[in-house]
Amino acid sequence: MALRLLQHRADNGTRSVIAADGDAAAFVPGATTIRALAEQAIAAGTDLATQVRSAGQGATVEVAAELAAGRLIAPIDHDEPSRILLAGTGLTHLGSAEGRDKMHRAAADKEALTDSMKMFLEGVEGGKPAAGEIGQQPEWFYKGDGSALRGPGETLEMPAFAQDGGEEPELAGIYLIGPDGTPHRIGLCLANEFSDHVTERHNYLWLAHSKLRQAALGAELLVGEPPEHIEGASRILRDGAVLWEKPFLSGEANMSHTLANLEQHHFKYAQFRRPGDIHVHFFGTATLSFADGIRTQVGDAFEIEAAPFTLPLRNPLTRAAEQPVTVKAL
Incomplete structure (x- = not known):
């Protein structure tokens, strides 16, 4: 499946970005908003998927559970x-x-x-x-x-x-x-x-x-x-x-x-x-x-x-x- 990005807001207000591919999903290290990731990709002259991969992979996460808990917000x-x-x-x-x-x-x-x-x-x-x-x-x-x-x-x-x-x-x-x-x-x-x-x-x-x-x-x-x-x-x-x-x-x-x-x-x-x-x-x-x-x-x-x-x-x-x-x- 194609790459999907999600914006996450923890119960304490901390912002993160999740990258999902198929059933697997993980936090993107250092990323707080999708807009910031896109700005970085434009500055680097690359695409968003490459920018996400270059950041590495953080802790895994279950996106359906985060949605049910109300921690997923609009993606922009x-x-x-x-x-x-x-x-x-x-x-x-x-x-x-x-x-x-x-x-x-x-x-x-x-x-x-x-x-x-x-x-x-x-x-x-x-x-x-x-x-x-x-x-x-x-x-x-x-x-x-x-x-x-x-x-x-x-x-x-x-x-x-x-x-x-x-x-x-x-x-x-x-x-x-x-x-x-x-x-x-x-x-x-x-x-x-x-x-x-x-x-x-x-x-x-x-x-x-x-x-x-x-x-x-x-x-x-x-x-x-x-x-x-x-x-x-x-x-x-x-x-x-x-x-x-x-x-x-x-x-x-x-x-x-x-x-x-x-x-x-x-x-x-x-x-x-x-x-x-x-x-x-x-x-x-x-x-x-x-x-x-x-x-x-x-x-x-x-x-x-x-x-x-x-x-x-x-x-x-x-x-x-x-x-x-x-x-x-x-």
């Missing part, structure tokens, strides 16, 4: 959360237009293609350009900064004003911008790109509002060449029982865009190439419980799992208290 963070940008692309997976089209069809001419379907078909036609070429640009959205990022086991909190809190099981690319402005993909994570689908369904122009929500990352950062095919399951648990479950697919074999094309159209903007920044980019999904008529409620739990990741991503759903906003003129 920053001392300044504002230096992390959360964004994503939609309508990128084969079949992903179906659920979106259902949401938007009622407001569209039944004889015409919705904007969602048009964008999806453009991606099918031009989202996988030949090497060295630039393909069709995808839908793009902003989710927030690092303050909205959650790790395994943490709650996903919808705002008091939210009309829905729905899961989006997918992959997220984690990037570090090098000192010269070069984006470096340091790995992929399982992710729940949590959204408000009721708000989005009301009017497609409210998509931007629906995406300004928290998001969760699984504990494992998959390092190296991304798998072509990833197959897993997404489920919602209510009162300890499975309310809804469905398989989901990702990886380029199941997408209408290449990762390189999605990356090109994100990092072509100079403001997204600021040295030292972290980017978490959600690559999209074709599987939504909302498209099957499911409405989540406080107390539900989302669960996402997929090989080659060995640990599930579980997050309970909650709702924030009312937070009245007053704008004062100066």
